[in-house]
Amino acid sequence: MSDSQKKGYLPFLIPGIIFFLIIIAVPFAMNVFISFTKWTGVGTPDFIGFGNYIKILSDTVFWISFRNNIIMILAVTVIPTILGLIFAVILFDHISAYFGLKTVNLIRSGIYLPQIMPIAIAGVVWGWILNPGFGVLNWILEAVNLGNLAHNWLGDAKTALPTIMFIMVWFQIGYPLVIFMSAMQRIDPELMEAASLDGAGWLERLKITIYMIRPEIMVVVLTTTIASLKLFAQIFVLTRGGPGNATLVPSYFAYQNFFEKARVGYGATISTIMTIIIVILTIIFIKTQLKFEKEESA
Amino acid sequence: MIALKNSTLSRKVNSYALLLIMTVIAAGMLIPFLLVIINAFKTPAEYAAAGPLSLPKSLYLGGIIEFWKRVSFEKSLLNSFVISFSVSVIALILSCLNAFVLGIGKIKGRAVLLVLFIIANTLPQEALAYPLYYMAKLFKIYDTQLVVILIFSVIQSAFGTYLLSSVYSRFPVEIIEAARVDGCSKFEMLIYIILPNSKASLSVLFTFFFIWTWNEFFLPLIMLVSKAKQTVPIAVSITQGQHNMDVTMASASAMLGIIPCIIFFVIFQRTLTRGVTAGSVK
Numbered sequence: 009m010s011d012s013q014k015k016g017y018l019p020f021l022i023p024g025i026i027f028f029l030i031i032i033a034v035p036f037a038m039n040v041f042i043s044f045t046k047w048t049g050v051g052t053p054d055f056i057g058f059g060n061y062i063k064i065l066s067d068t069v070f071w072i073s074f075r076n077n078i079i080m081i082l083a084v085t086v087i088p089t090i091l092g093l094i095f096a097v098i099l100f101d102h103i104s105a106y107f108g109l110k111t112v113n114l115i116r117s118g119i120y121l122p123q124i125m126p127i128a129i130a131g132v133v134w135g136w137i138l139n140p141g142f143g144v145l146n147w148i149l150e151a152v153n154l155g156n157l158a159h160n161w162l163g164d165a166k167t168a169l170p171t172i173m174f175i176m177v178w179f180q181i182g183y184p185l186v187i188f189m190s191a192m193q194r195i196d197p198e199l200m201e202a203a204s205l206d207g208a209g210w211l212e213r214l215k216i217t218i219y220m221i222r223p224e225i226m227v228v229v230l231t232t233t234i235a236s237l238k239l240f241a242q243i244f245v246l247t248r249g250g251p252g253n254a255t256l257v258p259s260y261f262a263y264q265n266f267f268e269k270a271r272v273g274y275g276a277t278i279s280t281i282m283t284i285i286i287v288i289l290t291i292i293f294i295k296t297q298l299k300f301e302k303e304e305s306a
Numbered sequence: 307m308i309a310l311k312n313s314t315l316s317r318k319v320n321s322y323a324l325l326l327i328m329t330v331i332a333a334g335m336l337i338p339f340l341l342v343i344i345n346a347f348k349t350p351a352e353y354a355a356a357g358p359l360s361l362p363k364s365l366y367l368g369g370i371i372e373f374w375k376r377v378s379f380e381k382s383l384l385n386s387f388v389i390s391f392s393v394s395v396i397a398l399i400l401s402c403l404n405a406f407v408l409g410i411g412k413i414k415g416r417a418v419l420l421v422l423f424i425i426a427n428t429l430p431q432e433a434l435a436y437p438l439y440y441m442a443k444l445f446k447i448y449d450t451q452l453v454v455i456l457i458f459s460v461i462q463s464a465f466g467t468y469l470l471s472s473v474y475s476r477f478p479v480e481i482i483e484a485a486r487v488d489g490c491s492k493f494e495m496l497i498y499i500i501l502p503n504s505k506a507s508l509s510v511l512f513t514f515f516f517i518w519t520w521n522e523f524f525l526p527l528i529m530l531v532s533k534a535k536q537t538v539p540i541a542v543s544i545t546q547g548q549h550n551m552d553v554t555m556a557s558a559s560a561m562l563g564i565i566p567c568i569i570f571f572v573i574f575q576r577t578l579t580r581g582v583t584a585g586s587v588k
Contacts, residue, residue, distance in 0.1 A: 016411075017413055018407065020403045020406050020407050020496070021408075024400050024404040028423075031438070032426045032460060036433060038437035042436065049440075095331070098324050098328060099328065102321050102324050102325075103324060103328060105321070107321075117575075118336055121336065121339070124568070124570065125521070125567045126521035126538075127521070129538075129542060129543070132556075133342055133560045134338065136342065136546075139556075144341055144358040144359075148359070151357065178338075238431070240524050241523035241539075259432050267528070279430060279433040286428055290428045291421075293424075294424060
């Protein structure tokens with residue numbers, strides 16, 4: 009197409025660009041600007057240059073929240089990806105061969121079900137189960153004479169983070185499972201048969217599977233890592249970052265600074281730092297997508 | 307021969323063992339849902355006496371009704387529905403317009419624009435929250451459904467633009483050329499040729515936009531402060547921990563939060579699995 013023909017398309021982009029500027033670009037630029045100021049949200053912001061950024065480097069609370077978030081990647085990305093892969097292989101290779109697709113679909117739906125809920129509602133469900141006063145879990149522990157194990161799971165600084173991590177594994181695992189199972193349909197069954205005839209054990213077959221579905225593994229790892237850096241609702245619902253700062257994550261820390269502590273400049277600094285990390289991950293994501301697309305067409 | 311038989315037998319035993327394990331895991335995943343549902347129908351007294359694991363002796367609706375009234379749940383449902391539906395429609399229109407330019411028109415600089423749209427979709431919401439909050443107050447649309455609809459229309463359409471552009475970039479060039487030769491305007495081409503031929507992708511996107519918006523938490527929490535405006539996830543979660551909320555009412559509230567999602571899952575199951583795997587992005 010010539011350039012003059014292409015020109016006719018541009019007017020269709022106008023609404024999209026205007027909305028993009030008002031809702032995304034301008035607010036984002038404002039947020040970056042605010043991060044260089046000291047501001048309570050009323051009056052004029054005081055420009056302080058890199059003041060907030062220097063302060064944040066030595067702010068132990070921020071680093072605790074950051075560390076918690078890195079640990080959370082285990083529960084949102086690492087464990088679900090590994091378990092999802094194992095489950096996908098079991099369902100795809102073994103169960104479907106002997107018991108048919110219907111059985112496989114039923115099990116897959118069961119494991120996927122938590123994914124359809126708002127994470128906040130998942131938080132409400134687990135908050136109810138784990139309630140120290142009337143919760144189900146402690147009731148069961150008492151009932152089987154393990155009452156000494158019963159305690160305030162989310163109220164104890166030692167168990168709060170692991171408990172939320174457990175909930176996140178429960179919530180997340182359906183996502184890699186569904187993606188990996190559909191990816192495995194691409195693998196030529198003859199390839200696996202040939203490998204088996206050559207005496208390949210389950211480990212070699214697993215290695216072949218991982219190699220064949222590595223684009224999807226990358227998609228899952230990167231999208232869930234980005235998602236884990238945005239964790240907010242479950243922290244808000246279950247612990248509000250506590251006890252102490254045991255479950256604090258940067259997004260909640262930013263929220264506190266914006267709306268509870270009236271330290272808007274500092275909140276903007278936290279969110280700008282998180283944005284930089286997420287944008288870097290997003291660019292890696294785009295690059296790997298392009299690389300796999302190229303390999304596919306080559 | 308015997309060795310071969312043994313190995314097929316052991317494979318069979320293995321498969322049954324694996325089936326058992328996977329069934330137990332899948333059932334275990336569902337236990338939280340079951341617990342919430344059976345206890346939503348008990349009186350607090352029955353819960354105290356018989357514990358959480360027994361089935362309810364009778365269907366007690368008191369907890370559900372009490373919670374429903376407390377948050378005016380019909381309003382939350384309506385709010386969530388109006389917001390999610392409007393967002394899906396507007397986001398779909400924006401996605402189509404953008405993708406028409408980027409995927410079919412293939413204008414210069416489209417790669418940069420696509421990257422911007424992807425980043426817009428993955429941006430952490432706290433990086434937009436305060437300026438949006440400030441602007442909403444300035445333009446006097448704070449605490450209205452309109453502001454939430456506008457924001458999520460753009461965030462969802464950023465994803466839609468990315469996905470549809472890649473679908474449209476594979477659209478057969480001959481058809482576009484033929485339409486152009488026949489004197490079809492760009493607008494007619496979009497309406498009569500491109501849209502009818504991408505119905506499948508559009509329905510997947512619509513479903514995703516609807517459910518994602520329904521599930522949103524952070525920005526609706528900030529923007530919708532009055533009870534009458536709140537969406538289901540906000541209304542259900544901020545009532546938790548109120549001291550006059552008893553145990554079975556708490557489970558009733560969780561159940562009311564879950565039910566719409568299960569209905570969507572049943573209605574949209576096929577579109578959803580198709581979409582999750584086709585776009586493989588959440």
